[in-house]
Amino acid sequence: MEYYKEDSAILLAVDCIIFGFNGESLQVLLIKRDFEPERNKWSLMGGFVQADESPELAASRVLKKLTGLENVYMEQCSVFGDPKREPNSRVVSICYFALIDTQKYTHILSEEYEAKWFPLQDYPALIFDHDQMIASAQHRLRMKAALYPILFELLPEKFTIPQISALYEGVYNIEIDKRNFSRKLLASDLIIKLDEKDKENSKKGAFYFKLNTAIYKEKIMSFLRYLPSWFPENS
Amino acid sequence: MEYYKEDSAILLAVDCIIFGFNGESLQVLLIKRDFEPERNKWSLMGGFVQADESPELAASRVLKKLTGLENVYMEQCSVFGDPKREPNSRVVSICYFALIDTQKYTHILSEEYEAKWFPLQDYPALIFDHDQMIASAQHRLRMKAALYPILFELLPEKFTIPQISALYEGVYNIEIDKRNFSRKLLASDLIIKLDEKDKENSKKGAFYFKLNTAIYKEKIMSFLRYLPSWFPENS
DNA sequence: ATAATTAGTGTCAAATTAACATTTAATTTT
DNA sequence: AAAATTAAATGTTAATTTGACACTAATTAT
Numbered sequence: 001m002e003y004y005k006e007d008s009a010i011l012l013a014v015d016c017i018i019f020g021f022n023g024e025s026l027q028v029l030l031i032k033r034d035f036e037p038e039r040n041k042w043s044l045m046g047g048f049v050q051a052d053e054s055p056e057l058a059a060s061r062v063l064k065k066l067t068g069l070e071n072v073y074m075e076q077c078s079v080f081g082d083p084k085r086e087p088n089s090r091v092v093s094i095c096y097f098a099l100i101d102t103q104k105y106t107h108i109l110s111e112e113y114e115a116k117w118f119p120l121q122d123y124p125a126l127i128f129d130h131d132q133m134i135a136s137a138q139h140r141l142r143m144k145a146a147l148y149p150i151l152f153e154l155l156p157e158k159f160t161i162p163q164i165s166a167l168y169e170g171v172y173n174i175e176i177d178k179r180n181f182s183r184k185l186l187a188s189d190l191i192i193k194l195d196e197k198d199k200e201n202s203k204k205g206a207f208y209f210k211l212n213t214a215i216y217k218e219k220i221m222s223f224l225r226y227l228p229s230w231f232p233e234n235s
Numbered sequence: 236m237e238y239y240k241e242d243s244a245i246l247l248a249v250d251c252i253i254f255g256f257n258g259e260s261l262q263v264l265l266i267k268r269d270f271e272p273e274r275n276k277w278s279l280m281g282g283f284v285q286a287d288e289s290p291e292l293a294a295s296r297v298l299k300k301l302t303g304l305e306n307v308y309m310e311q312c313s314v315f316g317d318p319k320r321e322p323n324s325r326v327v328s329i330c331y332f333a334l335i336d337t338q339k340y341t342h343i344l345s346e347e348y349e350a351k352w353f354p355l356q357d358y359p360a361l362i363f364d365h366d367q368m369i370a371s372a373q374h375r376l377r378m379k380a381a382l383y384p385i386l387f388e389l390l391p392e393k394f395t396i397p398q399i400s401a402l403y404e405g406v407y408n409i410e411i412d413k414r415n416f417s418r419k420l421l422a423s424d425l426i427i428k429l430d431e432k433d434k435e436n437s438k439k440g441a442f443y444f445k446l447n448t449a450i451y452k453e454k455i456m457s458f459l460r461y462l463p464s465w466f467p468e469n470s
Numbered sequence: 471a472t473a474a475t476t477a478g479t480g481t482c483a484a485a486t487t488a489a490c491a492t493t494t495a496a497t498t499t500t
Numbered sequence: 501a502a503a504a505t506t507a508a509a510t511g512t513t514a515a516t517t518t519g520a521c522a523c524t525a526a527t528t529a530t
Contacts, residue, residue: 009286012245012316012327051244051325055316076313079329081247081290090286092247094314147378162477180519182478202476203527397508415488417509437507438497 013093014059015046015130017077017137018067020102021154023163023201025119026170027102028134030126031066032114037088038127044134045113046093059096066113073099073153077140078133085129097137099153145171149190152211160198160206161185189215248328249294250281250365252312252372253302255337256389258398258436260354261405262337263369265361266301267349272323273362279369280348281328294331301348308334308388312375313368320364332372334388380406384425387446395433395441396420424450 018029030042045066049058056076064070074096081092102117118124120138125131145151151167152159161182169176185191192212197205253264265277280301284293291311299305309331316327337352353359355373360366380386386402387394396417404411420426427447432440 010245010247010284012247049245049316049327052318054318055314055327078311079290079314081284081329083287083289092284092290094316143378143382147381160477177519177521178477179479179521184518197526199527203529204475204477204525205527206477395508412488412490413508414490414510419487432496434496439495439506439508440497441508 009090011089011091012049012055013046013091014049014055014062015044015080015093015095015133016059016063016066016074017044017095017097017134018063019097019099019137019141019154020117021167021170022102022117023166024170025121026138026154026167027117028120028123029066029115029117030123032116033127034114041127042124043127044130045115049094055094056096059094059098063096063098066115067100067105069100069105073150075140075144078136080129080133082129093133095133095137097141099141099150101154101156103156142172149216152190152216158194158196158198158208158210160201160208161191162201162206164191244325246324246326247284247290248281248326249284249290249297250279250315250328250330250368251294251298251301251309252279252330252332252369253298254332254334254372254376254389255352256402256405257337257352258401259405260356261373261389261402262352263355263358264301264350264352265358267351268362269349276362277359278362279365280350284329290329291331294329294333298331298333301350302335302340304335304340308385310375310379313371315364315368317364328368330368330372332376334376334385336389336391338391377407384451387451393429393431393433393443393445395436395443396426397436397441399426 020027020029029045031045033039033041033043045062047058047062047065049055053061056074059074059076060070060072063072063074077095077097079092079094083090085091085093120134123134126134141150151164151171154167155163162178164185165176165178165181168174168181190212191209194208194210196208198208199205255262255264264280266280268274268276268278280297282293282297282300284290288296291309294309294311295305295307298307298309312330312332314327314329318325320326320328355369358369361369376385386399386406389402390398397413399420400411400413400416403409403416425447426444429443429445431443433443434440
């Protein structure tokens with residue numbers, strides 16, 4: 001039994017897959033590295049887990065450094081640890097995906113880093129295995145969102161039904177029948193209609209809704225289904 | 236940016252949550268530690284990730300060492316990395332859950348280790364945060380199995396419908412209407428009826444089925460739902 | 471005023487689900 | 501050998517949900 005022999009000189013890192021939604025497509029936030037190796041290439045935002053911090057804390061720290069945001073929805077997803085995944089050292093990286101509201105926080109970006117949102121359909125070549133990380137996080141997001149209403153974390157406080165609808169379409173790359181979708185959504189009691197309307201995106205304007213936090217907190221802990229049963233995973 | 240400074244002296248380990256099904260309840264395989272610290276206490280089977288191996292490989296190695304089994308269904312689940320989770324050193328552990336067929340392999344157990352199956356409802360106190368690991372893996376299993384038919388990995392090659400039914404009841408702690416369940420299952424084309432019957436568990440005997448591997452491989456990659464929609468997560 | 475655009479509500483047949491009952495194939499008992 | 505017993509397997513039906521479709525409503529632009 002080789003417990004407690006110090007035989008694994010491994011560096012531990014975290015990488016953040018930061019998802020956002022711009023109203024059209026699901027986006028991921030990438031940075032341009034200004035340090036070696038792989039200077040000037042695009043990558044996920046990451047950092048090493050420090051001696052006195054948990055991986056969760058490291059991920060929050062890294063996220064805050066890039067976006068300025070705290071108390072963001074984050075979830076651990078897969079660990080990438082192939083011995084050869086980085087050329088010069090043995091780094092095992094724990095991935096976290098974060099769901100943030102793009103609209104609200106764009107102004108904070110790019111101050112210290114060259115950071116940019118890219119649509120998940122079409123982002124530049126990334127260093128190491130970061131594209132696999134994104135693919136894996138996306139799969140995880142789809143799985144989780146098929147059971148729990150976490151996608152609301154990507155929307156602002158006030159949102160419209162067309163927005164949610166577009167969000168689900170973006171996340172799953174499908175077309176949704178808005179009428180059926182909105183019926184289902186309203187029946188869930190998850191959202192509360194406000195008096196105000198969003199006039200930005202249409203002539204008629206769409207009513208704003210807010211989350212029913214009581215129901216949300218209850219449902220976030222129990223399974224829910226917003227997807228049609230025929231939903232295809234591969235797309 | 237503190238990339239590539241060797242500032243994180245962290246040991247990386249894996250722990251395996253090994254699930255089995257004895258026909259009645261979902262079980263987890265635990266070992267009694269015969270080394271310090273925490274000698275003679277029950278724990279999960281684990282080990283350190285070696286310099287030249289990936290975490291996946293480490294987990295397979297650890298699983299094989301305990302059970303003798305290879306090519307077992309394994310899935311990465313959460314990482315436990317609180318700085319204080321082990322008293323004497325900083326160990327970050329990646330958890331994997333494995334689904335194995337208890338019946339077939341009990342004879343291999345306990346040769347090198349004192350290993351024992353315990354029902355998930357009622358297992359002894361464990362070292363460190365291993366109980367949280369089990370809870371987390373169980374949650375993960377439930378989530379995954381709500382979308383994909385992975386629970387078949389817990390059954391022998393030949394199984395009966397009452398067995399599958401009991402398995403789902405065990406995993407989710409619910410009562411299932413066998414009539415509706417079996418109708419749904421048969422309609423999925425996922426299982427193929429054999430001529431043989433299992434006479435062990437009833438007078439009449441229940442027909443054996445085997446997996447339709449073609450359909451299985453297709454469905455394992457796409458969402459599926461075996462649970463009633465009212466299914467409660469908290470139990 | 472009219473056209474154009476997108477939000478929001480409505481309808482209905484088909485499919486699925488949930489609840490419930492009966493029949494069937496064995497073994498055990500008498 | 502017949503009857504009782506046990507659990508498997510199949511059947512029935514009403515209620516609900518789904519998916520496909522059409523229309524009305526509110527606003528802006530022309």
